Amino acid sequence: MAFKGDLEALILAVLSDHALHGYEISKRIRSQSQEVLKYGEGQLYPALHKLEESGFIEAEWMLQDGKPDRKVYSITPKGREELERHRSAWAKFVSGVGGIFASHAVEGGK
Amino acid sequence: MAFKGDLEALILAVLSDHALHGYEISKRIRSQSQEVLKYGEGQLYPALHKLEESGFIEAEWMLQDGKPDRKVYSITPKGREELERHRSAWAKFVSGVGGIFASHAVEGGK
């Protein structure tokens, strides 16, 4: 139907300001959604690879010593377009569900 | 994660005003969501059966002659409680996704 959390859209959104590595992306989705959206790494990394394959994001390794290396992702122009498509799909979806919940409002709302 | 259309919540919502038969439920979800939410019968009927099993809705056959008989579903008190849980889960989900899309707003908005 579209959207259940649509991880790809969320990734593109958090990358739209600054390039970030995967681990950081997952933490930001968690915190910026007020802990509502939580994705395991088993979901995140495949999603990143798919976005990269599609040309919506690009990766670059950032080597660190001592700590694990980081793969830093940044959004591409094509990715920004895709983000806009996701944004409007989301808006449509919200209004669709809202249309149903609203037309059957709870009686006795204070 | 919760919600992708969460058909069960939508069914409970459209049943909260009046009892309806399956075929009518699917048409209302379609129209009241402005054609955004479309479920095939292959999704609808199993969902109805599951809701009935859980005691959230009740069914009664309404015999018709000439036309196919109808199985009319009505929401139970337990179903209304469930609907409220779905409603608040939805609200939380929307604010979660909104939290991400909003903190990375499109530049150049007029």
Next chain:
DNA sequence: TATTTATACCTAGAAATCAGAGGTATAAAT
């Protein structure tokens, strides 16, 4: 010192979900 927590990447398989096709049956419209 041993264990847990945090960092950072990744794959694979099980479970759940979804869309579409198929199946039965009648009546009305084209």
Next chain:
DNA sequence: ATTTATACCTCTGATTTCTAGGTATAAATA
């Protein structure tokens, strides 16, 4: 004669999602 609409239903293949596992280092805690 065929299509559309009504009205119920199941099943299967594809996709999606989640969980659990696997590697490796450093810092904090017990």
